[in-house]
Amino acid sequence: MPPSRPTPIVLLLLFALTAVSSSPLPPEDGIRVVSAEKRIDLTGPIVKVFLTLKVENAPGASDASQVLLAFTPTEVEHLAILKATRAEGKRKKKAYVPLSVEASDLAATPNGARLYSVLLSTPLKPGEKTTIEVLYVLTHTLEPFPAEIGQSESQLVYFRDSAVLLSPYHCLEQVTYIKMPSNRIESFTRVDPTSRAGTELKYGIYSNQMPNTYLPILVHYENNRPFAVVEELARKVEISHWGNVQITEQYKLKHGGARHKGVFSRLEYQSRPSMSGMSSFKNLLARLPPRVHSVYYRDEIGNISSSHLRTDSHKSELEIEPRYPLFGGWHCTFTIGYGLPLQDFVFESDDGRRYINLTFGCPLLDTVVDDLTIKVVLPEGSKNPQPSVPFETEQHIEMSYSYLDVVGRTTVVLKKKNVVGEHNVPFQVHYEFNPIFMLAEPMMLISAVFLFFVACIAYLHMDLSIRKSL
Amino acid sequence: MAANSVSTPVPVAWYPTLAVAMVSVGLMLTASFFIYEATSSRKSRSLAKEITTGAAASVVLGFGSLFVLLASGVYV
Numbered sequence: 149m150p151p152s153r154p155t156p157i158v159l160l161l162l163f164a165l166t167a168v169s170s171s172p173l174p175p176e177d178g179i180r181v182v183s184a185e186k187r188i189d190l191t192g193p194i195v196k197v198f199l200t201l202k203v204e205n206a207p208g209a210s211d212a213s214q215v216l217l218a219f220t221p222t223e224v225e226h227l228a229i230l231k232a233t234r235a236e237g238k239r240k241k242k243a244y245v246p247l248s249v250e251a252s253d254l255a256a257t258p259n260g261a262r263l264y265s266v267l268l269s270t271p272l273k274p275g276e277k278t279t280i281e282v283l284y285v286l287t288h289t290l291e292p293f294p295a296e297i298g299q300s301e302s303q304l305v306y307f308r309d310s311a312v313l314l315s316p317y318h319c320l321e322q323v324t325y326i327k328m329p330s331n332r333i334e335s336f337t338r339v340d341p342t343s344r345a346g347t348e349l350k351y352g353i354y355s356n357q358m359p360n361t362y363l364p365i366l367v368h369y370e371n372n373r374p375f376a377v378v379e380e381l382a383r384k385v386e387i388s389h390w391g392n393v394q395i396t397e398q399y400k401l402k403h404g405g406a407r408h409k410g411v412f413s414r415l416e417y418q419s420r421p422s423m424s425g426m427s428s429f430k431n432l433l434a435r436l437p438p439r440v441h442s443v444y445y446r447d448e449i450g451n452i453s454s455s456h457l458r459t460d461s462h463k464s465e466l467e468i469e470p471r472y473p474l475f476g477g478w479h480c481t482f483t484i485g486y487g488l489p490l491q492d493f494v495f496e497s498d499d500g501r502r503y504i505n506l507t508f509g510c511p512l513l514d515t516v517v518d519d520l521t522i523k524v525v526l527p528e529g530s531k532n533p534q535p536s537v538p539f540e541t542e543q544h545i546e547m548s549y550s551y552l553d554v555v556g557r558t559t560v561v562l563k564k565k566n567v568v569g570e571h572n573v574p575f576q577v578h579y580e581f582n583p584i585f586m587l588a589e590p591m592m593l594i595s596a597v598f599l600f601f602v603a604c605i606a607y608l609h610m611d612l613s614i615r616k617s618l
Numbered sequence: 619m620a621a622n623s624v625s626t627p628v629p630v631a632w633y634p635t636l637a638v639a640m641v642s643v644g645l646m647l648t649a650s651f652f653i654y655e656a657t658s659s660r661k662s663r664s665l666a667k668e669i670t671t672g673a674a675a676s677v678v679l680g681f682g683s684l685f686v687l688l689a690s691g692v693y694v
Contacts (some may be wrong), residue, residue: 150634269682388693391626442691445639487691502624551687551694589694594680601651601672605665608655 155433178209181504183278184313184322190367191329192514193375193404194228194568195289195307199282203317204512207275214265215280216358217271218314223286224262228516228568229539230284232266245269247280261314287516288377293368297476299602300420303406304334305371311315311351311363318359323352327391328369339364374429375476376515377404386525386550387504389586394467394494396485397511401474403428408475411432415469416480417473430473434511436464437493447471466511484511490568501532508537508562509572517567524560524577528553529585533560537575542562552589633689640682647675 153515182202182330189196205239219227232247235238252265272278297303300338313322325601326349336342343350349367367566372467380400387393416424438461445455445468454469504524525548526533535543542563547556560577628636639656655663687694 303672303674318679371631386693389624389626390693391630392693394693434635491625494624496624497621551692583627590684593683594677596682597678597679598673601676604651605657605668605672609663 167402172292173197178206178274179212179272180204180206181214181313181315181317182321184319185314186313186322186324188307188309188324190307190369190371191327192283192373193204193371193377194516195286196287197282197284199284199313202277203272203280204277205272205274209274211271211273212268213271214252214267217249217264217282218261218264218316218414219264219360220310220314221260221262222289226286226289226566228287228566229570230264230282231570232280234269234280234535236269249556254477259362261360263276263316266422267502274596283570285570287566287568288404290371294578294598295406296409297406297427298325298410299408299416299475300424301427302332302370302478303372304368305405306366307369309365309367310361310366311337311342312354312357312360312361314360315357316359319357319361320355322354322357323348323350326367326521328371329373330334330572332370334368334370336367336369339363339365340592355487371405372426374514375403375405375427376432376474376512377402378427378515378517379479379508380519381510381521382516383522383527385504385506386562387494387525387527389490389494389583390557391463391490393486393488393490398483399481399512401432401480401482403476403478405475405476407477409521412475417456418471425473428473428475430469432470432515433443433513434468434484436466436486436511437488437507438463438491439492439560440464440467441488443484443486445482445484447480452482497578501580503572503576503578506577507572508564508575509567509569510570514569518565520564520565520567522562524562525546525550526558526560526577526579527581527585528555528557528588530558530579532578532580533558534578535560535575536578537562552592554588554592557570622687627633630676637682637689642691643655644675644679647671647678651675 153259171507180203182204183202184202187198189198201215203215230249232246232249234247236245247265247269249264252263266282288309293304293306306461310324311324313319321406328347328349331347333344337342339351341352351365377401378399382398383394385393386396403507413424438459440459443457443466445452445466452468452471454471456467458465460466466482466484470481470482472478472480474480485488493506494502496502506524508522510520524535533545544561546559546561547557548559558579651668654667655670683694
């Protein structure tokens with residue numbers, strides 16, 4: 149079926165792509181996308197895409213148990229998270245059921261596009277329709293152009309994507325909306341019909357697209373939102389059954405936007421804030437659990453006093469201000485530590501094992517973490533540690549040594565790359581702990597003091613005189 | 619999975635009070651140990667009495683120093 153209202157370039161591209169795509173389609177080739185709505189949110193440093201797909205299984209085809217999504221190789225490299233849900237039930241009883249998504253090696257796809265399959269909870273019968281909502285986040289895909297800017301210049305970035313949805317299925321109707329943070333859009337590729345309304349661009353409505361069509365577009369726009377990138381984050385969680393969970397986090401923060409060139413004039417920065425340092429940021433907000441105590445914010449030089457802590461019954465907010473504002477390419481290293489009450493986080497499950505319930509990810513809002521390491525240090529005498537995290541992480545177990553330790557504390561280490569705010573979900577670490585081991589610490593102190601008394605008694609009973617006293 | 623919060627063996631609010639109380643009792647017992655050593659002569663000393671006073675003082679001092687550590691924020 150030829151697409152309607154094509155331009156000559158589009159026709160050429162289509163011909164080229166469909167000529168290459170002589171690959172066999174997966175068994176679910178009866179699926180067609182009836183309508184697709186893609187909403188791209190470019191208002192921050194990361195790209196968030198909300199995709200609503202209405203798919204239909206052709207009558208006469210077999211039951212479909214999965215729906216495939218296609219991504220280009222660059223998108224796959226920068227993909228931080230991919231989630232899919234399906235609305236089940238009608239009207240008031242609508243519940244969004246999360247679906248599991250797996251990378252799929254099915255079928256060779258043109259130009260190296262990678263497929264991810266969304267596994268449906270109930271197979272789609274022939275002639276049936278369903279709506280799937282997909283959310284995915286891409287990090288480090290916005291390219292600053294110009295790559296270097298001065299202090300009083302605005303930051304402009306390139307965004308590259310396709311006007312039509314890259315899909316292994318026929319697409320009857322689709323539209324793409326792109327939302328920008330401000331009204332300034334330098335340029336954007338026109339693939340008719342394209343329209344612009346203030347901060348939103350609309351590419352659509354395109355009808356009857358062949359599978360695996362890709363029409364590249366380039367949008368050049370202004371984005372002055374803080375591009376906070378945490379290059380490395382090392383979080384250490386120490387559990388003490390005497391009543392405290394101590395969390396220490398070490399950050400290496402960087403401004404990941406257009407690099408700063410030229411001098412930094414503090415006078416200009418402070419006297420004209422609206423015209424200087426628009427792409428820089430000086431505050432960061434961290435969301436911490438409620439009932440947090442002993443919060444500190446320091447770096448290698450010492451304590452940093454420019455911070456504010458606001459607590460309420462649901463959460464605590466720590467607003468930190470590094471020693472200097474961050475411009476493009478500048479780094480800053482600091483440590484944040486805080487203590488939490490034990491009863492909020494450690495629980496005992498039915499089978500007698502204890503577990504700690506923590507939030508994965510970084511407490512700083514709107515940041516991307518390139519390399520996250522979480523170490524959960526369990527109390528001395530803990531056995532069989534078992535982490536359960538809802539997504540893939542690298543895990544291993546090691547030993548840490550701390551105060552009053554004899555055998556060492558079992559530590560569970562979890563590592564993940566490319567972590568965004570959508571990864572801030574609870575995870576648990578289960579372990580077995582016999583409360584009698586808590587007595588080991590006072591026993592050590594008692595035996596040390598008793599040794600001193602025994603030494604006194606022994607000295608007083610010893611007779612070191614040379615002459616026998618009467 | 620029914621979850622019960624894990625609670626501490628001693629309420630956390632008691633830590634400073636317990637620390638001060640136990641350390642003072644422990645020091646008083648230590649004092650009575652040394653007074654006994656100083657006032658008795660070599661012949662009339664009883665090893666049993668020395669060891670019991672020493673053991674009692676060390677138990678109370680040991681727990682007292684643990685609570686001092688916990689009350690000052692070093693959660694061992």
